Amino acid sequence: MGRTTRPWQMSTNTDSGVAARVRSGERAALEQAFNSHGGAVKSMAMRVLREESLAEDVVQDVFVAFWRDPAKFDDSRGSLRTFLVTIAHRRAVDLVRAEEARFRREERVPQESEPSIDDEVWTRALGDTVRKALDELPDRERKAIAMAYFGGLSYVEVARRLGEPEGTIKSRIRAGMTKLSVSLAGVST
Amino acid sequence: MSHSDIRDLIPLYALDALEEPEAAEVDRHLKDCEDCRQLLSESYQVTSLMADDGPAPSHVWQRIDYQISDLEKSEIVDLATRRKQRRWMSIALAAATAAVVFAGVTIMQQSIEGDEALVALAGGVADNQGSVVADFVVDDASVAQVVLGVDGVGYVIPTDSLAPLDSDRTYQLWVITPDEKVISAGVLGATPGPSTFTWKGDVAGFALTREVAGGVVSSDGDVVSLITDI
Numbered sequence: 136m137g138r139t140t141r142p143w144q145m146s147t148n149t150d151s152g153v154a155a156r157v158r159s160g161e162r163a164a165l166e167q168a169f170n171s172h173g174g175a176v177k178s179m180a181m182r183v184l185r186e187e188s189l190a191e192d193v194v195q196d197v198f199v200a201f202w203r204d205p206a207k208f209d210d211s212r213g214s215l216r217t218f219l220v221t222i223a224h225r226r227a228v229d230l231v232r233a234e235e236a237r238f239r240r241e242e243r244v245p246q247e248s249e250p251s252i253d254d255e256v257w258t259r260a261l262g263d264t265v266r267k268a269l270d271e272l273p274d275r276e277r278k279a280i281a282m283a284y285f286g287g288l289s290y291v292e293v294a295r296r297l298g299e300p301e302g303t304i305k306s307r308i309r310a311g312m313t314k315l316s317v318s319l320a321g322v323s324t
Numbered sequence: 325m326s327h328s329d330i331r332d333l334i335p336l337y338a339l340d341a342l343e344e345p346e347a348a349e350v351d352r353h354l355k356d357c358e359d360c361r362q363l364l365s366e367s368y369q370v371t372s373l374m375a376d377d378g379p380a381p382s383h384v385w386q387r388i389d390y391q392i393s394d395l396e397k398s399e400i401v402d403l404a405t406r407r408k409q410r411r412w413m414s415i416a417l418a419a420a421t422a423a424v425v426f427a428g429v430t431i432m433q434q435s436i437e438g439d440e441a442l443v444a445l446a447g448g449v450a451d452n453q454g455s456v457v458a459d460f461v462v463d464d465a466s467v468a469q470v471v472l473g474v475d476g477v478g479y480v481i482p483t484d485s486l487a488p489l490d491s492d493r494t495y496q497l498w499v500i501t502p503d504e505k506v507i508s509a510g511v512l513g514a515t516p517g518p519s520t521f522t523w524k525g526d527v528a529g530f531a532l533t534r535e536v537a538g539g540v541v542s543s544d545g546d547v548v549s550l551i552t553d554i
């Protein structure tokens with residue numbers, strides 16, 4: 136959204152400034168981080184959870200966690216946006232898996248047991264650059280990545296659902312991710 | 325696992341696609357391996373591009389702000405008070421975000437089957453095993469009975485003791501979940517009759533509040549009665 140033209144270095148500087156202010160307990164700095172990245176954090180949670188109220192719970196968790204432990208963010212490792220979005224994905228996946236475990240314990244069938252393996256549903260809403268990069272992947276690699284990342288599934292579970300060996304799925308995901316790293320290199324956030 | 329085994333797992337780790345024993349092993353290895361940490365950072369760069377930069381959900385900021393204030397206060401407030409306070413705060417909060425909450429909530433259906441039929445239905449459900457039955461009490465008098473069946477269909481049956489509100493106000497029903505979230509179950513109107521609502525999930529309590537008619541954007545959390553002993 137017009138942010139990609141901003142030099143990487145500059146955005147990092149801004150991030151480290153914001154993080155330092157959060158570390159010193161400045162709530163306005165957290166609000167600034169929220170205003171800049173809250174939308175991205177929510178969109179990531181929504182992709183996995185597909186439910187507004189759960190996604191908003193994740194947004195809340197992510198920013199409160201950052202407030203409580205801002206030192207976890209290391210600006211030499213990547214942008215603040217990447218850091219926050221990464222936590223959001225992890226939490227969303229934890230929620231999805233906890234829910235599935237609960238269904239298994241109670242021997243019930245999950246209501247929406249199979250996340251759609253129609254990965255077009257997921258990639259449709261992505262930004263142009265990323266969608267293009269995903270579209271360039273072989274179908275089998277794209278599908279494995281989408282099922283894992285947007286469906287919150289482990290590669291073991293992806294393998295089970297596709298009826299393929301685990302090693303095959305592992306290789307497809309790895310191959311796809313390597314290609315994405317190359318085609319998306321230099322796209323800054 | 326060797327460095328190269330772990331390195332093969334890093335892209336899957338970045339996708340959160342590993343299960344516990346393997347993820348833990350990668351975690352341990354990352355502590356001592358800069359090479360793998362670097363690869364992980366690059367992988368996260370890629371995965372994080374899959375989020376889009378929409379507008380931040382500003383009403384969630386209020387919740388964050390509240391929770392942080394609550395964290396800061398919590399050291400000087402004893403546990404019992406804190407639990408209570410959190411509950412009140414949550415109610416004010418949930419009301420503040422009602423515009424969004426309402427998206428998933430039906431305004432209560434009043435009297436489609438006729439008041440008497442609804443009361444009879446509620447009475448039947450109240451007798452069923454597993455149903456939740458509770459009273460909103462004001463000054464030792466029940467102002468409304470809540471019945472929630474195992475199928476997730478609930479009933480609110482007001483008594484004559486429930487005072488009518490001005491037409492620009494409404495009663496509103498809230499469900500309190502076991503983890504103390506307060507979620508709108510529907511708007512009852514200024515002079516509520518028997519109504520239904522749906523709630524699927526565990527319930528720790530209910531709250532009845534007075535709000536501005538039609539749905540509130542912000543609220544003073546004007547609680548009429550609270551049920552917390554379910």
Ligand SMILES: [Zn+2]
Binds near residue numbers: 358
């Ligand atoms: Zn290594």
